[in-house]
Amino acid sequence: MSYPSSTSIVVENATKAFTLRYHRTFKEVSVAKMRGQQISDTFKALDDVSFTVEQGESIGLMGLNGSGKSTLLKLVNGIMKPDSGKVLTRGRIAGLIATGAGFHPQLTGRENVYLNAAVFGMGERETNRKLDEIIDFANIGKHLDSPVGNYSSGMYARLGFAVAINVDCDIFLADEALAVGDKPFKRKCLEKMEEVRNSGTTVFYVSHAAGSVRRMCDRVLVLEEGRLGFDGDVDAGIKYVKYDSDDEDKDDDELGADI
Numbered sequence: 036m037s038y039p040s041s042t043s044i045v046v047e048n049a050t051k052a053f054t055l056r057y058h059r060t061f062k063e064v065s066v067a068k069m070r071g072q073q074i075s076d077t078f079k080a081l082d083d084v085s086f087t088v089e090q091g092e093s094i095g096l097m098g099l100n101g102s103g104k105s106t107l108l109k110l111v112n113g114i115m116k117p118d119s120g121k122v123l124t125r126g127r128i129a130g131l132i133a134t135g136a137g138f139h140p141q142l143t144g145r146e147n148v149y150l151n152a153a154v155f156g157m158g159e160r161e162t163n164r165k166l167d168e169i170i171d172f173a174n175i176g177k178h179l180d181s182p183v184g185n186y187s188s189g190m191y192a193r194l195g196f197a198v199a200i201n202v203d204c205d206i207f208l209a210d211e212a213l214a215v216g217d218k219p220f221k222r223k224c225l226e227k228m229e230e231v232r233n234s235g236t237t238v239f240y241v242s243h244a245a246g247s248v249r250r251m252c253d254r255v256l257v258l259e260e261g262r263l264g265f266d267g268d269v270d271a272g273i274k275y276v277k278y279d280s281d282d283e284d285k286d287d288d289e290l291g292a293d294i
C-alpha cells in the first residue's frame with residue numbers, strides 16, 4: 036500500500052511483547068521448575084496499536100506509567116521492531132528517547148556533540164554549522180571540554196537535548212521524563228520545541244503535564260495497558276486521562292510538575 040507524501044508516521048496493528056523472568060540464577064530456575072512454579076511470563080507492552088500521523092502534526096502521547104509510551108517511541112524511532120504489525124516513518128528522526136544516548140563517558144562534551152550528532156545522521160560540516168547554537172543552548176560553560184563521565188545528570192541532559200533539538204529533522208521525539216534539567220532549562224526546552232513544531236516538524240511528545248500538552252500539541256493519543264484508548268482532540272484527551280484539575284498552577288503544570 037502506498038501513502039500520500041504528507042504522511043509522516045504510520046503505525047498499523049503494532050504489537051510488542053516482553054518476557055518477564057522471575058529468577059536470575061540457574062539454581063533458582065531449577066528450584067522453581069521442581070516446584071512447578073512459573074519461571075517467566077510474557078506480556079504485551081503494546082497491543083494492536085494503529086494510527087497515522089500527518090507531517091507537521093504535534094502529538095501528545097499520554098498514559099499511566101507502564102502503559103507503553105516509551106516502547107511506542109522506540110518503535111517509531113526504529114531502535115525496536117514490532118513483533119507483528121508495522122511501523123513506517125518518513126524522513127530524518129531526532130529526539131531524546133534515552134538520556135544522553137550515544138554519549139561516551141571518556142570523551143569531552145564537545146567531542147560527544149560530534150559523536151551524538153553523527154548518530155542523528157549529521158556530517159561534520161553540518162555539526163560545525165550548528166556548534167555555536169548547540170553550545171549556547173546547553174550552556175554548560177567550561178565543562179564543555181571535560182569528560183561527560185564527570186557531568187551531573189542535569190548537565191548530561193542539557194547537552195543531550197541541545198544536540199537533539201538542533202538536528203534538522205522531519206520527526207522529533209521527546210520524552211518529558213528525560214528533561215531532567217532545572218526549571219529555566221525546561222522552559223527553554225519547551226520554547227525550542229514549540230519553534231521546531233512551528234517549523235513543520237512532526238512532534239511526538241510524551242508528557243504527563245496537561246499544560247505543556249495543551250501548549251505543544253494538537254492531538255492526543257492515550258495508551259492504556261498497551262492499547263490505544265484514545266486518539267483525538269487535546270482537551271478531550273486530557274479529560275480522558277483525568278490529569279485535569281481545576282486549581283492547576285499553569286506554570287508548574289506546563290513544566291511537568293503535576294506528574
Ligand SMILES: Nc1ncnc2c1ncn2[C@@H]1O[C@H](COP(=O)(O)OP(=O)(O)OP(=O)(O)O)[C@@H](O)[C@H]1O
Pocket residue numbers: 053054055080098099100101102103104105106107212
Ligand atoms: N526491555 C524490556 N523488557 C521487559 N519489559 C519491558 C522492557 N521495556 C519495557 N518493558 C515493560 O513494558 C511496559 C511498558 O513500558 P514503557 O516504558 O513503554 O511504559 P511507559 O508508558 O513509557 O511508562 P513511564 O510513564 O513509566 O515511562 C512496562 O511494564 C515495562 O516494565
